[in-house]
Amino acid sequence: MSLIKGIHHVALRPTYAQFEKAKTFYLDLLGLKVVRQWGDEKYPCMMISTGDNSCIEVLPVPEENDVPLEGKFAHLALATDDTDGCAARVREAGYEITI
Template sequence: MFLQAVHHIAVICADYQRSKAFYTDVLGLRIIREIYRDERDSWKLDLALGDQYVIELFSFPDPPPRASRPEACGLRHLAFAVNDIAAAVQELHHKGVPTETIRIDPYTGKRFTFFTDPDGLPLELYEI
């Protein structure tokens, strides 16, 4: 097996319209395709960052809450690369999204911070 790249990341949300607005209006991901699956009472939204397909956003009736933040077993967080972390944080704050204080990775010297999506999924901005 030879892995080429990460194809996509699937996220299940509690409130589809709220999460759709967050990922598109706040984070600026582009909608590729939106499908309602009647047999599952579920929406599936395919989102792209630039030209790369990255996130599948799903809704399901009554999904269980995330176990804890972010040290539960499983996916810890999603990280997005940014060129200017201060500008990105300022834009998030302007859109009403709080962030943690910008920190510096002691091993790489790069700046990063965390924030959450509407369901509390930890998201990271990492300055490249």
């Protein structure tokens, strides 16, 4: 029996300036929900439910270090029953899909 049951969460480290864009993308465009928030105005953090038992954790780089840290996350794959519909919605919002 495997000890691993699935993905609990994936942590993203955007710059502080990118935090609001990430929030808009995941909450407004994709319709996901915040399940936990912490931090303050200078360092806001959030945990976003992906609809199953996994989450996206968004931890911006502190403003004074406004450069992504080493080992930054390369991509995020989300499950969907309507790949074409999801891709169309993302493109209509002006985002580029490369793969």
